[in-house]
Amino acid sequence: MNNQQRHIDLAWLVGDWQTLANTEMSDLVDIPNTQEYALKIAVAHYQLGNPKKALSCVQWAQGHGVSEIVLTKYLISSVYQTLAQAKLSAGQPRSAAALLDQAAQVLDVDNAEEPDWLSRIRLKQCERMVSPHSQSKSIEVTTKSVLELGQAWAGNTINTVIFRHQGIFSHQGHQYTAFYVDNQTLRLVKRNLDTNELEHYDLHSDYNTKDAHNTISLGIDRDGHLHMTYDHHGNRLNYRRSLEPFNIQAWSDSLPMTGVNEERVTYPAFILPTKYTSLLMLYRDGNWKQGTAYLKYYDEALARWFDYPNSILSGAEQKPWTSNAYWNHPAMDKNGVLHLSYTWRTGYFSDEQLINNVNIGYAKSYDGGFSWYTSQHKPYRLPITPTNTEVAQPIPPGSNNMNQTSMALDSKGHPHIVFYANDSNSIPQYQHLWFDGSTWQTKQVSQRTAPFALVGGGTLEVPISRPEIVIDDNDTVFVIYRSEETQQKLVASYQTAPDYVCQPNNTIVLWDEQIGQAEPMIDRIRWQQDKTLTLLVQYNDQPDGDVKHEAMDQLIFLVDIEFTNI
Numbered sequence: 001m002n003n004q005q006r007h008i009d010l011a012w013l014v015g016d017w018q019t020l021a022n023t024e025m026s027d028l029v030d031i032p033n034t035q036e037y038a039l040k041i042a043v044a045h046y047q048l049g050n051p052k053k054a055l056s057c058v059q060w061a062q063g064h065g066v067s068e069i070v071l072t073k074y075l076i077s078s079v080y081q082t083l084a085q086a087k088l089s090a091g092q093p094r095s096a097a098a099l100l101d102q103a104a105q106v107l108d109v110d111n112a113e114e115p116d117w118l119s120r121i122r123l124k125q126c127e128r129m130v131s132p133h134s135q136s137k138s139i140e141v142t143t144k145s146v147l148e149l150g151q152a153w154a155g156n157t158i159n160t161v162i163f164r165h166q167g168i169f170s171h172q173g174h175q176y177t178a179f180y181v182d183n184q185t186l187r188l189v190k191r192n193l194d195t196n197e198l199e200h201y202d203l204h205s206d207y208n209t210k211d212a213h214n215t216i217s218l219g220i221d222r223d224g225h226l227h228m229t230y231d232h233h234g235n236r237l238n239y240r241r242s243l244e245p246f247n248i249q250a251w252s253d254s255l256p257m258t259g260v261n262e263e264r265v266t267y268p269a270f271i272l273p274t275k276y277t278s279l280l281m282l283y284r285d286g287n288w289k290q291g292t293a294y295l296k297y298y299d300e301a302l303a304r305w306f307d308y309p310n311s312i313l314s315g316a317e318q319k320p321w322t323s324n325a326y327w328n329h330p331a332m333d334k335n336g337v338l339h340l341s342y343t344w345r346t347g348y349f350s351d352e353q354l355i356n357n358v359n360i361g362y363a364k365s366y367d368g369g370f371s372w373y374t375s376q377h378k379p380y381r382l383p384i385t386p387t388n389t390e391v392a393q394p395i396p397p398g399s400n401n402m403n404q405t406s407m408a409l410d411s412k413g414h415p416h417i418v419f420y421a422n423d424s425n426s427i428p429q430y431q432h433l434w435f436d437g438s439t440w441q442t443k444q445v446s447q448r449t450a451p452f453a454l455v456g457g458g459t460l461e462v463p464i465s466r467p468e469i470v471i472d473d474n475d476t477v478f479v480i481y482r483s484e485e486t487q488q489k490l491v492a493s494y495q496t497a498p499d500y501v502c503q504p505n506n507t508i509v510l511w512d513e514q515i516g517q518a519e520p521m522i523d524r525i526r527w528q529q530d531k532t533l534t535l536l537v538q539y540n541d542q543p544d545g546d547v548k549h550e551a552m553d554q555l556i557f558l559v560d561i562e563f564t565n566i
Contacts, residue, residue, distance in 0.1 A: 005031055012040050018499050020044035021053070025060055035066035039074040046078055048501055049444055051424065139476075139494055141508045144532065144560040147196060149189055153180045154554035156212045156459065157540045160518040162466045163404040164215045165269035165282075165329055168536050168558075170526040171220050174246065177536055178216045178228065179556055183209045186216065186230060188248040191558065193526075201248045203240075207231050210549050212459040212542065219270025221279045223300045229268040234287060237262040257305035261285045261294050267404075269330065272525065276336025277368040281305075282312070284324065289347050291324030292316045292383065295369045308369060313342060314383035321346045323386055326357065326403035329524075333413040338365040340372075341407050341417045344386045349398040355454040357401040360417060360433060361389035375415075375435050392440045393433050395421050400428045400454050402462075408469045408477075408524075410497070412437065418467040418479050420446075427451050430467055430479060430493070432500055445479055445493050445502045458545035461517060468520040470527050472563065480510065480520040488514040490535065510535065510561055517542030533561040 004027055011019040021044045028034045042057035061071065080102045152159060159179040160167075168177040175191040186207060190199045208214050213233040220226050224245030231238045239257055243250040256262055264285050271280040279298040284291045293313035296305045315323030327342040340363045349356035363372045363384055372380040374390040381388065395401045401421040408416050416434040423429045423444060430446040452463055464483035471477050475497035482490050490511040495502055516539045523534040538556040543549050 004028075005037070008037050008040060011044075017044040017047040018501070021048055021050070025057065028060075035061040035064040036070065036074075038064070039066065039071065043074060043078040048499075138566050139506070139508060140564045140566045141492070141510060142562045142564060144562055145196060145558075146560075147191070147198065147558040149177075149179075149198070149200075149556045149558060150187075151181070151553040152187070152538060152556045153182050153209050154516075154538055154540045154552050155543075155549040156210065156546060157517055157519060157542045158209055158212045158215055159556065160515075160521050160536065160538055160540055161212050161215055161459070162406065162468065162519040162521070163267055163269070163329075164217055164521060166218050166272065166524075167216070167521045168523045168534065169218065169220070169272065170523055170529065170534075172224075172246075175523060175526065175534065175558070176218055176220070176226065176248070177558070178218060178230075179536075179538075180207055180209050180216070182553075183207050188228075190246075190248045199248065203251060208233075211546055213266060217268050217270055219272060219279050219281070221298050221300050222273050225300075227270060227279065227281075227298070229265075229270075229281075232265045232268060234264050234266050237265045237268070239268075257281070257296055258307050260307050261292075266291075267327075269327075271330050271332065271338065274332055274334075274336050277332070277338070280338075280369060282327070282330060286316055286324060288324055289345055290316050290322040293325055293327065297368065310382040312340075312363075312369065312372070312383060313385075315344060315346075315386055318386065325361070325384075328404065328417060328419075329406040329408075331407050331409050331415060333409050335413070336366075336368065337413065338369055339407065339409065339415045340364070341392065341415065343395070343401055343403050343419075344389075345403060346397075352453075353456050354398050355400075355456075356397050357395070357403050358397055358399075359386075359389075359391045359395050360393040360401075360419065361386075362392040362415065362435075363390065364415075375440070392417070392435070393431075393442055400426075400452070402428075402454065402466055405466045406468045408471045410434075410471050410475045411473065416469060416471060416477055418445075418469045420464065420467065428464065430464075430481065432469075432477060432479060432495065434477075434500070436498075441500075443495070443500050443502055445495060446483075446485075447504060448483070448485060450484065456545055458547070459542060461542050461544040465517075465519040468522055470522065470524070470533060472531060478563070480522070482515055482518070482520070488516060490515060490520060490537070511537050511559060514539065516540045531563070533563070535559045535561065 020041050023041055028037050038057045038061040042054045045054035173193050178188045181187050186203045188201045211233050214231045216230045218228055226242040229239050239255050240251045266284045268283040273279045281296045286292050292311045294311050295308045298305050313325035323344045323346045325342040327340055331339045342361050343357040345357050365372050399422040405419040414435045418432055420428045420430050427448050429444050429448055432445050433442045465481050468480040476494055478492040478494045480492045482488050491507050491509050493507045518540040521536040526532050526534050537559050539554040
C-alpha cells in the first residue's frame with residue numbers, strides 16, 4: 001500500500017471529507033483498486049454538497065471497471081454517512097459513531113481484528129466535531145445600538161434596494177445616509193460615530209418614489225465634498241455636490257457631471273476614493289436589454305468630472321440579441337485594484353417573460369478603471385462584452401439568476417460573489433462564488449425547497465432578498481439576506497475559510513423583526529475599518545412590477561451589530 005492509499009484510507013475512516021475532496025483524480029491512476037478510491041472521493045463530494053464533482057468521480061470509477069455491486073455498496077454507505085452527519089449536528093456523537101460502523105460494514109470492512117481501536121477513532125472524531133473547540137466555530141451576534149431616524153416612505157423598496165452604491169458609508173468619524181421621506185422630501189443624515197449625535201437636512205423637490213429604481217446614491221471626494229445622485233430610471237442625470245466639505249446643509253443646484261452620455265442614466269454607483277484612486281461613478285446608459293456601462297472620475301484640484309475614453313461593459317451592439325450588464329457591488333482592495341462582477345441580461349426567455357440573466361462575468365483594473373484584466377491577468381479590449389468576458393460561473397438561460405447582488409474581498413484581495421440561481425431541481429438557492437488565487441470555486445449556501453420564478457418587468461415582489469456579503473479578518477464569509485424561510489427577518493449565514501462548507505445551523509438573526517420586501521443595506525466602509533456592521537433597516541412593501549402601491553410610512557433605523565466567536 002503506497003502513501004496515497006494510506007492517506008485516502010485514513011481520511012475515509014475518520015470522515016475527513018475535505019481531505020478526500022482535495023485529492024486529484026490524476027493521483028489515482030497508478031494505484032490498485034483505483035475505482036474504489038474514486039468512489040470514496042465521490043462520497044466526500046456528496047457530503048460537501050458538490051454533486052457535479054461527485055458524479056465526475058463516479059464516472060471515473062465506471063470508466064475503470066467498477067462493478068454495479070460495488071457502486072451500490074458505496075452509495076448505500078454514503079446514506080449512512082449522511083445520517084451520521086445529522087446525528088453530529090444534533091450533538092449525538094455516539095449515535096453517529098454507530099452509524100459510521102454500519103457504513104463500514106456495508107463495504108465489508110473487516111473491523112473484527114481491532115474493533116475497539118476503530119470504534120475509538122470514530123467516536124473521538126465525532127466528539128471533536130461537536131465539541132465547542134471544533135474547527136467549525138460558533139458566532140454570536142450583539143446589537144450595539146439602534147438609532148431611530150423617523151418615519152419614511154415604505155410603499156416599495158426604494159430606500160433599501162440593494163443596488164444603492166453608496167446608500168450608507170462612513171468617513172473620518174462620521175456616517176452618512178439618505179432616504180426619501182415622501183415624494184417631496186429627500187432627507188440626508190449625518191451621524192457622529194463617537195456620540196451617536198444625528199444631524200439631518202431635508203432637500204425638497206419632486207421625486208418619483210413609486211419606482212424602486214430611483215434610489216439615492218452618495219459619495220465623497222478626497223477633499224470631503226459630498227456627492228449625490230437620485231431619482232434615475234433611464235432619464236437625465238440628477239446630481240448635486242455639497243458646497244462645503246463634510247456639510248450636509250448646503251448643496252449645489254442640480255448639475256451635469258460632464259454632459260456626455262447623461263440622458264438615459266440608471267444605477268449611478270459611486271466608488272469611493274482611496275489613496276490610489278479618485279472618486280468614480282459607474283452608471284448605465286441605455287435600458288435593461290441594451291445597455292452600456294460608463295465610468296467618470298472626479299478631479300478635486302479642478303473640481304471637475306471627466307469621462308473615461310472607453311465604455312467599460314456593453315451589450316448594446318450585439319447581433320441579433322442585444323444585452324445589458326448588471327454589475328454587483330464594485331469592490332476596491334487595499335492596493336487600489338478595482339474588481340467588477342456582473343451578469344448579462346437579454347430579452348425575456350419565454351412568452352411568460354421569464355427574466356434571462358446568464359453567466360457571471362469578472363474583470364479587474366489596476367489603474368482606477370482605465371484598463372481591465374481577467375482573473376488570470378489577461379488584458380481586455382474594451383468594451384467588455386458577453387463574447388470576450390471571463391465567465392467566473394456559467395449559468396444557463398432561464399435559471400432565475402438574480403442580477404445586482406454583491407461582492408467583497410478577502411484578506412488576500414480575492415473576490416467573493418454572492419447571488420441566487422436555480423439548483424438542479426429548479427429551486428432558487430443562495431450561492432457563494434469565490435476566486436482562490438488560481439480557480440473559481442462555488443458552494444450552495446441555502447437549502448430552500450420552494451420554487452419561484454423571476455417573471456415580468458419592473459421591480460418584482462420576490463420571496464427572498466438579494467444577498468449581501470461581508471468578510472471578517474479570519475476570512476469568514478457572512479451572507480446577509482431575508483427570506484420566507486427566515487420569516488422575512490434579516491439573517492446572516494456564515495461559512496469559514498478556506499473551504500466554505502455550508503453548515504445549516506450557522507445562521508444568525510441580525511434584526512429580529514420582519515422587514516417585508518426590504519433588502520440588506522450596509523455600510524461597507526465601517527465594516528472594513530472596525531468590523532462593526534451598520535444596517536439601514538426599514539419595513540418595506542414591494543408591489544409586483546412597481547404598480548398598485550399603497551401609501552405607507554415606516555420607521556427607519558440605523559442598527560450597529562458586532563460578531564463574536566464563541
